[in-house]
Amino acid sequence: MVSSFGKFLRNLRMDLGELLLNMACKLEVSPAFLSSVENGxxxxxxxxxxxxxxxxxxxxAQVAKMKEAFYDSNxxxxxxxxxxxxxQRNLAIAFARKLETIPDQDIHKILRILDKEKN
Structure with a gap:
């Protein structure tokens, strides 16, 4: 999955007509490493x-966009x-979809249930 930062880098390269190899050399990393960063x-x-x-x-404006992509990706x-x-897949997907709407008291209950499982 391409990360937000990866999209930023790829767009920057494309806008400048620069190859992955050239950007990797400038950043002093291998092309494989740069590709891995782009792909998250x-x-x-x-x-x-x-x-x-x-x-x-x-x-x-570019710096602000880059920082936002960096923080989003992290x-x-x-x-x-x-x-x-x-x-298990269905639970993970349902949880991810509803995460933002789960009230704090329910989050605490879920965390307590999960903590019991650790012990």
Missing amino acids: KRKIPENWLSKIKKLYKLND NEVEIGLENLREN
Whole structure:
């Protein structure tokens, strides 16, 4: 799954007509690592924000967009469902869809149930 930051990088490269290999060289990483970051499979090195800003002479609007994409990407969670039973997959999907609407008191109840499972 392409991350928000990955989309930002890919769009930046495309806008500049730059190949993945060239951007990777400028960022001093392998093309495979850069591709993994774009695809959300690797963490984004924190020094990339300042490095990309400087290398590509980004304006304030581009920097703001890059920072937003960075923070969005760092707050994304991917859950592999392929090894789960059907009822487990259904629970995970239903929970993800309703998460924002679950009242705090119910969240506390759910956390207590999950904590009991750990012990």
